[in-house]
Amino acid sequence: MYDQTEFDRDFLKTRAAQFRQQVARRIDGSLTEEEFRPLRLMNGLYLQLHAYMLRVAIPYGTLNSDQLRTLAMIAERWDKGYGHMTTRQNIQYNWPKLADVPDILDALAEVGMHAVQTSGNTIRNVTADPYAGAAADEIADPRPVAELVRQWSTDHPEFQFLPRKFKIAVTGAEADRAILKVHDIGLQLVERDGVIGARVLVGGGLGRTPLLGEELRDYVSMDELLPYIEAVLAAYNIAGRRDNKYKARIKITLREEGMEALKEQVEARFAERRGIYPNAVAELERIEKGFAKPVYKDAPTVAHFNALTDRGYAEWAETNLVSHANPDYAIVRVSLKGRGATPGDITADQMRALADLADEIGHGEIRVGQDQNLILPHVHRGDLPALRAALEGIALAEANTGLVTDITACPGMDYCTLATARSIPVAQGLADRLRPIERELGQVTIKISGCINACGHHHLGHIGILGLDRAGVETYQITLGGDPSADTALGERTGPGFAYDEVVPAIERILRAYLALRKAPSETFLQAVRRLGTGPFKEALYEEQKDAA
Secondary structure (H helix, E strand, C coil): CCCCCCHHHHHHHHHHHHHHHHHHHHHHCCCCHHHHHHHHHCCCCCCCCCCCEEEEECCHHHHEEHHHHHHHHHHHHHCCCEEEEEECCCCEEECCCCCHHHHHHHHHCCCCCCCCCCCCCCCCCCECCCCCCCCHHHHHHHHHHHHHHHHHCCCCCCCCCCCCCCCCCCCCCCCCCCHHHCCCEEEEEEEECCCEEEEECCCCCCCCCCEEEEEEEEEEEEEHHHHHHHHHHHHHHHHHCCCCCHCHHHHHHHHHHHHHHHHHHHHHHHHCCCCCCCHHHHHHHHHHHHCCCCCCCCCCHHHHHHHHHCHHHHHHHHHEEEEEECCEEEEEECCCCCCCCCCCCEHHHHHHHEEEEEEEEHCCEEEECCCCCCEEEEEEEEHHHHHHHHHHHHCCCCCCCCCCCEECCCCHHCCCCCCCCCCCCHHHHHHHHHHHHHHHHCCCCEEEEECCCCCCHHHHCCCCEEEEECCCEEEEEEEEECCCCCCCCCCCCCCEEEECEEEEEHHHHHHHHHHCCCCCCCCCHHHHHHHHCCHHHHHHHHHHHHHCC
């Protein structure tokens, strides 16, 4: 992992000390809430429905065991004993007291963590493939590039007050696990003539106007990557709309001006900035040394294969294990969607136990996925039975990653000021209802957002659910056919929405229809929707309304 420099440590300590003074001035009344608002947002602090919420960055989704223990300590000491993993590889604390936030930031700084630029109209936390450095299909580990971009973007003086927030994602594999096409900039590492560079996508985003990103350049060399990204930001900073926050993202700029016009502006600014970071490649090489692959152990793997005779273990292995670049190892997906769980929530005790397991058998690394689950990226197959047994002891062994009960959901109206409907109880109700048939249904992705801002990525769900307020009543719109994979697709809206107490049985009707309509058990839900279209599923969805009429 990246090893912080003295500059990094001093920066975080200074930033935390500055915010401590700002908090003191807010508490003694020297600053009004209106004056304090931009200051707290620069440090990831939101004012939600019931309390402040602190969003902590987990750059490119990578944690070491000491950092996870610190997150556990913060949850226990200054919150209510748990944290919430988000779809952007952050962790949120929903109940900190304002007076305690400076102490939290100091504790984070001690382990190289922070909340800088996790909010505001600036470049947000840089995200990446959660399997980076371990995946069997990657051509290069994207995390060094993500770290380079993080360093460049942190407190960049030109881009602290953009027209709107700006999100960047990086992947090093063809199988897009970073969802590049829904980011303002998506960087896919590619190889040309034996040299690694980046393909650049631009203009993706969800929210009230969901659009998929388009290719801006098919290749940018590593020595020109930072000035090229900077050229994109500079062009957007000038051309992006500031008169309407709903039309301020770069995706709207692209739609209004067209790709050729945007490309022309970017290239003009790129020509001006070329060569302004002559040390970027040397810095990237320095960073890469911190991401060397772990020293893999040479040991028998027979324990894993012997354990496959146990049905429970076999089911867990089928859903929660992913191929590793080293055939003696596996990538382990740790589900945070157990029975009765709030999607993405993890307790302090679970964090500490998982940190210990990472040290014992996982080379000290933990990842956060965009699906609100955690990942142990390097586990020897011989250690898998003992790992699963330990995970069972902390209620983290649910064998459901990728299945219909592995539901992604934003906090919704239980916490969020912006939310217009509840997400968490809908997710819990669906999981309870569908658990008896989850393995029969196979790979089905359900994503839920409690408002149009789409923090639950509902547009990308095979089944998406969007909660809205209709004349004071919670109403849930349903979309079908979304896809968060490399074949990224936005779901198609089915029609009128459903009341809160109707949405769970409505989703069950869709899935029962799938079981009846699929050609064979091997045909996934998404494949069936693409083969048949949404028509048969809409018919099942609204059949009770037809009967009532």
